[in-house]
């Protein structure tokens with residue numbers, strides 16, 4: 001919703017527009033890399049729920065979990081999906097010059113998507129503990145299809161999609177003081193159907209990918 005306040009602002013993503021010493025690529029890469037470097041110093045990535053987009057640029061971390069589980073990081077895919085699939089669906093074309101704010105909102109979106117999707121590791125751990133008798137043979141057989149079937153809960157997915165659409169409707173309402181007419185009904189800062197579709201097409205499938213990848217390493 002906050003990112004949708006700005007149009008596409010293409011120069012934010014254009015490496016040639018923001019070329020500066022130290023070659024960071026585009027402005028958004030500069031903002032994400034530099035923020036991650038500062039947040040790493042502050043201990044952000046010692047929290048196993050957090051995953052950097054540019055891990056190669058950060059100092060190595062103390063390993064608290066099974067190293068194989070730590071290595072599951074789908075942020076490259078999240079980066080690609082966010083910029084190439086999601087953003088074009090909900091921002092208007094155009095350029096209002098607010099590139100720094102645009103990159104800051106992109107960073108927020110990327111970090112929250114990454115956290116939500118990598119929660120898959122924790123969800124998978126709970127599922128494994130509840131039903132290890134079913135999961136163990138599939139893990140030993142490297143049977144991704146059976147793992148995917150075991151962890152999939154279609155009714156939960158349906159409820160998640162409904163809930164995010166509802167949240168987008170509630171939090172994305174245009175609020176006007178002294179306006180009791182129905183004029184603003186049905187006007188949202190972000191189309192709730194887009195949010196729901198994005199969850200169904202990308203967020204839930206990526207979460208499930210993380211779950212399967214985590215499970216494949218669970219008995220390492």
Ligand SMILES: O=C(O)C(=O)C[C@]1(C(=O)O)C=C[C@@H](O)C=C1
Pocket residue numbers: 123151152153154156157160203204205207208211
């Ligand atoms: O809640 C779960 O059981 C999950 O595994 C999470 C999640 C999701 O991404 O929302 C993913 C797979 C399930 O089919 C349902 C929902």
